[in-house]
Every structure is written in structure tokens, then in C-alpha cells.
Amino acid sequence: MxxxxxxxxxxFPRWRxxxxxxxxxxxxxLCDREGCNEVGDRPAPKAPNSPDRWYFCEGHAAEYNxxxxxxxxxxxxxxxxxxxxxxxxxxxxxxxxxWQWGGPGDGTRSRDEMRALDALELDGDAEFKDVKTAYxxxxxxxxxxxxxxxxxxxxxxxKVQAAYEVxxxxxxxxxxxxx
Numbered sequence: 001m002x003x004x005x006x007x008x009x010x011x012f013p014r015w016r017x018x019x020x021x022x023x024x025x026x027x028x029x030l031c032d033r034e035g036c037n038e039v040g041d042r043p044a045p046k047a048p049n050s051p052d053r054w055y056f057c058e059g060h061a062a063e064y065n066x067x068x069x070x071x072x073x074x075x076x077x078x079x080x081x082x083x084x085x086x087x088x089x090x091x092x093x094x095x096x097x098x099w100q101w102g103g104p105g106d107g108t109r110s111r112d113e114m115r116a117l118d119a120l121e122l123d124g125d126a127e128f129k130d131v132k133t134a135y136x137x138x139x140x141x142x143x144x145x146x147x148x149x150x151x152x153x154x155x156x157x158x159k160v161q162a163a164y165e166v167x168x169x170x171x172x173x174x175x176x177x178x179x
Contacts, residue, residue: 029041044056110170116163120135131164135164139161142156142160
């Protein structure tokens with residue numbers, strides 16, 4: 001009597017891969033950055049308007065794209081035309097904002113408000129009383145009177161002030177008060 005061969009699908013047919021047998025390593029493209037062994041699954045153009053691509057991991061793709069100028073080499077008219085074409089192709093995403101799932105977070109705060117909360121070192125669900133206390137604490141810490149001749153502290157103070165103004169105006173709009 002012939003002995004049965006043991007299967008590797010444990011009785012559930014969808015667990016085995018379709019059209020292939022056992023073994024066989026899957027082919028993975030590595031990041032094109034020298035010395036990186038991560039999966040390179042994020043294409044990036046080698047030059048503006050070129051079909052040639054680098055393939056980077058997520059971290060190196062972010063580093064590569066950090067200073068990328070999409071409108072390099074274009075006249076202001078050509079840049080405006082390209083920007084308008086890009087916006088017209090993405091109009092469906094703007095329509096989704098009506099249903100509250102097209103924007104940042106849970107839909108209760110705008111991107112500017114979320115950036116302002118980051119500047120005040122707060123979470124996205126912070127109450128306005130938390131905003132006030134964080135603003136007072138950071139304003140006291142970075143005020144130019146307490147840090148004379150410190151340009152970094154002065155810049156940070158201005159960012160904290162601007163962030164507080166954004167959040168204060170948003171709170172006034174939410175409560176129905178005129179700004």
C-alpha cells in the first residue's frame with residue numbers, strides 16, 4: 001500500500017499559494033541607497049520628467065524627497081498650469097471632506113490646528129484649557145525678556161504665539177463668538 005504524502009495546507013485550501021508549490025523564495029527588490037538592506041518599494045524619479053526611477057525604502061524615500069522641487073525648470077506660467085492640472089485630477093478627494101473622512105484626524109480640527117497643537121507640544125485631543133496652560137508655560141520659558149540675545153528662543157516664542165492665535169480663533173469660531 002502506498003503511503004500518502006502530507007500536505008502543507010492543513011485542510012483549508014485557501015492557505016496555500018495559488019499556482020505554486022512548496023518553497024521558492026519571493027523576489028524582493030532592495031533599497032537603492034548604498035548599504036541599506038530594507039525593501040525598496042518606493043519609486044522616486046532619477047531626474048525631473050524622467051521615466052527612470054530609484055527604488056528606496058520609506059526612510060530613504062523621505063530623505064530623497066525632502067528638498068524635491070516639483071516645478072524645477074518650469075516658468076511661473078508652466079508651473080501654475082501644472083499645479084492647476086494636478087488639482088483638477090484630485091477634485092474627488094476634496095469632495096470627500098463633506099463626509100468628514102477626507103481630512104486629518106477625526107475631522108474636528110484642521111491641519112493648521114493640528115500643527116499648532118504640535119507647536120504647543122500637545123496631543124490632538126487636547127482641550128482649550130490645556131492649550132492655555134501650555135501656551136503660558138512655553139511663553140514664559142521662551143520669552144525674549146527671559147532669554148536675551150537668544151535668537152532660537154525668540155523664534156520659538158513667535159511660533160508658540162502664532163500657534164496659540166490659531167487655536168484661540170478656532171475656539172471662538174467653535175463657540176460662535178466673533179473673532
